[in-house]
Amino acid sequence: MGAIVRAEQHTEAADEGQSQYLTFLLGGEMFAIPILNIKEIIEYGSLTTVPMMPAFIRGVINLRGSVVPVVDMALRFGRKAGDVTRRTCIVIIEIETGDEKQDVGVVVDTVSEVLEIPDTEIEQTPSFGAKIRADFIRGMGKINGKFVIILSVNHVLSIDEMATLSQVGDAGPGLLAPA
Numbered sequence: 001m002g003a004i005v006r007a008e009q010h011t012e013a014a015d016e017g018q019s020q021y022l023t024f025l026l027g028g029e030m031f032a033i034p035i036l037n038i039k040e041i042i043e044y045g046s047l048t049t050v051p052m053m054p055a056f057i058r059g060v061i062n063l064r065g066s067v068v069p070v071v072d073m074a075l076r077f078g079r080k081a082g083d084v085t086r087r088t089c090i091v092i093i094e095i096e097t098g099d100e101k102q103d104v105g106v107v108v109d110t111v112s113e114v115l116e117i118p119d120t121e122i123e124q125t126p127s128f129g130a131k132i133r134a135d136f137i138r139g140m141g142k143i144n145g146k147f148v149i150i151l152s153v154n155h156v157l158s159i160d161e162m163a164t165l166s167q168v169g170d171a172g173p174g175l176l177a178p179a
Contacts, residue, residue, distance in 0.1 A: 019119070021141065023112040023148060024091065026074050027082060030112065030148045032141060037153050039092040039103060041111055044084055061090070061105060068092065070105035071157060077136075082109050095157050104157045115148075117141040122150065 021032035022041075047059035047070055056075035060067050070090060075081050082088070087110040094101050122139040138152040 020114055020116050021148075021150060022091065022114055024108040025110050025112060026077070026108060027079055030146075031073075031108075032115070032117070032148045032150045033091070033093065033153055034138075034150075035114055037093050037095070039094050042090050042092065042105075044088040044090055044107065058107060063092065063103065063105075066103065068103045068105050070107060072107045073156075074107075074109075076156065085109070093153055093157065095154050097158075106157070115141075115143060117143065117148075117150075123147075 020035040022035055022038050023030055023032045025031075042063075045061065047061055049059040050057065050069075053059075056072050058070045058072050060069050062068075072081055088107065089111055090105040090107055091111065092103055092105050094103055121142045123142065125137045125139060136152060136156045138150045141148045141150050
């Protein structure tokens, strides 16, 4: 499994009141993750499934000798899993769990681009209207008159919460915002 893109750790944009985000599509909706959380983007490859995991954990991959869990973002958000196409890829994200950092892969339909979104173009998390739990959303970025959902990766990919869900044996209720 070869790397497609390796993320550059760059902080100048943050100093100037704007941040860079990797945008990607899930079921036709655009989402964004801060580029500083992205380690790399790889081709969708063979996964090793792990028994007794919630449905949104697709399995694990071997990334240069490290075992990396892979989460299907569509399933994590309580949606239907997308079809795997040639554009489907795994984004390797570094999350913080307490004092430690851990790599987690997320399956996305397609990666779009890296965008700089000025802080002035990011709205607070909405209290209604989103089909995702509010704590999963860091903000709503405005790009060319449209919104992109900026995810809070440490909440979406919380190892503690995913471990709790795996003990229950399914994705469980409550991943979606109340209707």
